[in-house]
Structures are given as structure tokens and as C-alpha cells.
Amino acid sequence: MCPADVDNIPKIIIDEQPPLLKLLCGADLLESFGTPGLWADEDIEKIVGKHGLVCITRAGSDPSKFIYESDVLSKYQENIHIVTEWIYNDISSTKIRRALRRGESVKYLLPDSVIEYVREHELYGVPDK
Known part of the structure; x- marks a missing residue:
């Protein structure tokens, strides 16, 4: 059996694991959640609470601190995954x-x-x- 052969994966595994949908963003978008009037708390709760978020850090950003300081984001911090940018990339x-x-x-x-x-x-x- 070839490990990459999808046909050999038992059907039950495929049926029981629906794909996850998460918002992939940079730290700048995450921090925009704190801009008054830009995002409704209900929308943030729906995005982060129901689906989750993957945030890529940028130089000079501190997403963990921002999440901690936000009541809405800290409530759903288990749904937020922070990816550290090891190779600096200033393209946005x-x-x-x-x-x-x-x-x-x-x-x-x-x-x-x-x-x-x-x-x-x-x-x-x-x-x-």
C-alpha cells in the first residue's frame, strides 16, 4: 500500500473528520479587531469562536499580548494559533x-x-x- 494512496484510507476516517475552516491572517489584521467601529464583537466571536484563526507574526507585533488584552479574543484563545515568522518578510x-x-x-x-x-x-x- 502506498502511503499517499487516498483510496486506501478507510472511509470511516474520511467521513468523521470534516475539514476545518480558519481565517489565515497577519498580525495587522488581527490587531484591526481592536479598531473601534471596524469589526462588530459578534462578527469577531463568529469568526474566532466558530471557526478559528491562524495568525502569522510580523516584526514589531505581539499577537499574544493583543489577544490577552482583548476580552473577545481571550475568550476564544484556544481557537487562535500563532505562527512565528522565522524568516523576516516585509511583504504585505x-x-x-x-x-x-x-x-x-x-x-x-x-x-x-x-x-x-x-x-x-x-x-x-x-x-x-
Whole structure:
């Protein structure tokens, strides 16, 4: 039996383990939960309480402290997984969108197919060339 052969996994295991859905985000999005008026507590409870969250740290961020200081997040801290960024990467979706709006190159930050899609659909204020 080949370990990668899905057909050999007993059906009962597949039926009893539904896939998990979690919000994957950077520390900046996690910290946006504390911005007054941006997120409703009910929405945060639904996202984090029902599904969970995986947060990737960024230099200068302290997600554990932010979670501790938030009543809503600390209530569901067992559903929040923090992934430490061991190799510093200063690329963020916010910075990529800003560069696109300014007409700056994102050639080595995104696959060509994504850049083409953004241009084709004129996303983030980027006109089709």
C-alpha cells in the first residue's frame, strides 16, 4: 500500500473528520479587531469562536499580548494559533495594493498570472494596459 494512496484510507476516517475552516491572517489584521467601529464583537466571536484563526507574526507585533488584552479574543484563545515568522518578510497585501495603485512594479512579489488578473479586472485602481 502506498502511503499517499487516498483510496486506501478507510472511509470511516474520511467521513468523521470534516475539514476545518480558519481565517489565515497577519498580525495587522488581527490587531484591526481592536479598531473601534471596524469589526462588530459578534462578527469577531463568529469568526474566532466558530471557526478559528491562524495568525502569522510580523516584526514589531505581539499577537499574544493583543489577544490577552482583548476580552473577545481571550475568550476564544484556544481557537487562535500563532505562527512565528522565522524568516523576516516585509511583504504585505496592503503594501502590494499600495504599490499597484501607485503604478510601481510588483513583478517579484506576485506570480505573473496574479498581476495579469489584477490588471484585467482593474482591481485596486490598476488600469488594464
